[in-house]
Amino acid sequence: MTEAKFCSYFKNFILCGEIDFHCMLCQESFFYLETVDKHLKWEKHRSLLKKQAYDERYKRDFLYKIRDDFYCEACNELTTEPKKHRQCSSHVAAKSVLKKPKFETMNYPITRCSDGTVFIGDVQVTALEWHGIKKDFCTVCSRQIQDVTIHNTLNIHVINLIQSNTVKCNEYYYRMLSHEKFYCFICLNVHDNSTMEDHMTEDCDVAEKYKNNYSNKAYRNMKVLVKTDPELHSALLIMSQEYYKINDKKGEAECRICNKAVKADIAVMIKHKDNHENEKDSDCGKPYDVKYSEVVDHGKRRHELVNYGKDNYIKFNTLVSWGYCSLCHTRVSASMRQVMSHVYGRRHKCFLELHGLWRPSKHEKTYWRKIKFTSFMISIFKINGSSYLVNDQIQIHYSSFMLLGNYGIDTDQYICFGCNEVIEKSDAQNHCKTKTHVDKMLACHVMTDYDEKSEFIRLIRPNVYHCAVCDLILPYWDNLRGHISGLSHGARRRVSLLPCNEANILRSMHGPTLNRNNSVNIHLKRLGLI
Numbered sequence: 001m002t003e004a005k006f007c008s009y010f011k012n013f014i015l016c017g018e019i020d021f022h023c024m025l026c027q028e029s030f031f032y033l034e035t036v037d038k039h040l041k042w043e044k045h046r047s048l049l050k051k052q053a054y055d056e057r058y059k060r061d062f063l064y065k066i067r068d069d070f071y072c073e074a075c076n077e078l079t080t081e082p083k084k085h086r087q088c089s090s091h092v093a094a095k096s097v098l099k100k101p102k103f104e105t106m107n108y109p110i111t112r113c114s115d116g117t118v119f120i121g122d123v124q125v126t127a128l129e130w131h132g133i134k135k136d137f138c139t140v141c142s143r144q145i146q147d148v149t150i151h152n153t154l155n156i157h158v159i160n161l162i163q164s165n166t167v168k169c170n171e172y173y174y175r176m177l178s179h180e181k182f183y184c185f186i187c188l189n190v191h192d193n194s195t196m197e198d199h200m201t202e203d204c205d206v207a208e209k210y211k212n213n214y215s216n217k218a219y220r221n222m223k224v225l226v227k228t229d230p231e232l233h234s235a236l237l238i239m240s241q242e243y244y245k246i247n248d249k250k251g252e253a254e255c256r257i258c259n260k261a262v263k264a265d266i267a268v269m270i271k272h273k274d275n276h277e278n279e280k281d282s283d284c285g286k287p288y289d290v291k292y293s294e295v296v297d298h299g300k301r302r303h304e305l306v307n308y309g310k311d312n313y314i315k316f317n318t319l320v321s322w323g324y325c326s327l328c329h330t331r332v333s334a335s336m337r338q339v340m341s342h343v344y345g346r347r348h349k350c351f352l353e354l355h356g357l358w359r360p361s362k363h364e365k366t367y368w369r370k371i372k373f374t375s376f377m378i379s380i381f382k383i384n385g386s387s388y389l390v391n392d393q394i395q396i397h398y399s400s401f402m403l404l405g406n407y408g409i410d411t412d413q414y415i416c417f418g419c420n421e422v423i424e425k426s427d428a429q430n431h432c433k434t435k436t437h438v439d440k441m442l443a444c445h446v447m448t449d450y451d452e453k454s455e456f457i458r459l460i461r462p463n464v465y466h467c468a469v470c471d472l473i474l475p476y477w478d479n480l481r482g483h484i485s486g487l488s489h490g491a492r493r494r495v496s497l498l499p500c501n502e503a504n505i506l507r508s509m510h511g512p513t514l515n516r517n518n519s520v521n522i523h524l525k526r527l528g529l530i
Helices: 003-011 033-040 043-050 056-061 082-086 089-098 155-162 199-203 208-212 214-218 220-225 230-243 266-281 287-295 298-310 336-343 346-354 425-432 435-442 477-484 487-496 500-510 520-526
Strands: 014-016 021-023 028-030 063-066 069-072 077-079 110-112 118-120 123-125 165-169 172-176 181-184 190-192 244-247 252-255 261-263 314-316 322-325 330-333 369-372 380-382 387-390 394-397 404-406 413-416 421-424 445-448 457-461 464-467 472-475
Touching (some): 003 014, 014 155, 028 033, 033 043, 056 063, 077 082, 330 336, 346 472, 346 477, 425 435, 464 477
Antiparallel strands (some): 014 021, 063 069, 165 172, 172 181, 181 190, 244 252, 322 330, 380 387, 387 394, 404 413, 457 464, 464 472
8 A cells, every 4th residue: 555545545535544444525434445446436426526625724735624624635634623733743744745746655564354353463353442442432432332333334433543543562553542542452441641661561451362362262153154244243243242241162152131041153143132122122011121211312312323324325304214225215214223234235235336335246147038128018008097007917107117216305306217317206207208218218128037927127227227016226136136036026016917807908998009010109109108
């Protein structure tokens, strides 16, 4: 990693830490530089970048005004006190370095593994330890926290983490939290800087952890299970620490709630924990349930839920009763469990990958036939105020047929999946009759199974499919295949399919059907669709 490379990141408002990165314009965080490089090509980021300009008061010091803070391009640092910052010796030195054509190489002794664990020199620390989390306290932000899985994703935490430095003293590494305090990765405590020289020999009471590599030993089973999904690592780790006592010799995990010993396997541990959650949510009327409900700060929970959603493209309505994911264009229930399930789900991750915000992975190739939309259409006619019967089989709503989906929190807007454009519902018919929309809709390909199953799935652009039955878009074929085999799609499909006798009756009432002498365009115009 070179500082010359970092210079372009500085200009793109990317805060660069030792192994963490954060875009201050888009408020997105990243683990890997490859993902950052893809993010810089994203149209939203480039559009925001063009609007930035130096603050007139601090133009010579390369300072920008970002919301309520100031960003120094020379130091790659966020500050609330620009006057003090410009007088710092480090800033003066950084300005002179910025004007040099070449830069020195920066080598960090810190690496992140695919399972989320971090190596600092020869010491292995967990994701929680790297984030400075000890029980319910964040040493980086110096505050009590309620849910570590939420806190670790907050912008303020990531920025604080990036702007702290790891230093080496007597062959050991520490995190400098301020001019007065440091955090020890061995004992996981905060100490005064004056004690750093003698800390490992006098104050650190768990120095044996360095020799025994306790972190790797105690959670050995977890490391294997979360290898394919590193971002779940911190959530699973905190679950293990809060709910279980791990006995590595016996291969057991003792539940802290009921003291029952279960197999030290993540799947078993999660299932056992969920059983307690279900009991907690039931109407059993136990005294401790009432006591628990009295101390819950629901306002704080809603606030954390909104912040977590904001960091993951989810915006909630005023009452925080449901949310909308602008990445997947779908509604999400206002439950932390449901929101996290969506964020960690296949569909959301695939959209992140499609937009270059997630590491690319291998995907299945489709085995279905791809035919032109105009060849797929055999018949179409209107059967009621807003539904159409396609090919004498499938009932499709007007909005779904025209590639329109509900957009955002309000109900007065559509997102046109074909044009990738937000429109007012009152203007939907005019939009659908524009040449641009018609051309894109007719240019779509329809995916058909060799078994001739009645589906209406369109490929609207590379690796993006639209399911007309459910009126939603899905990225990549393997994600779509999982959707069409699911219970939700199956139930909607059964409702949308009409028996032959009903279709014949409707055709006789509403016909006519297509024939060789009439094109799809003619019948779509006859119906007023284009």
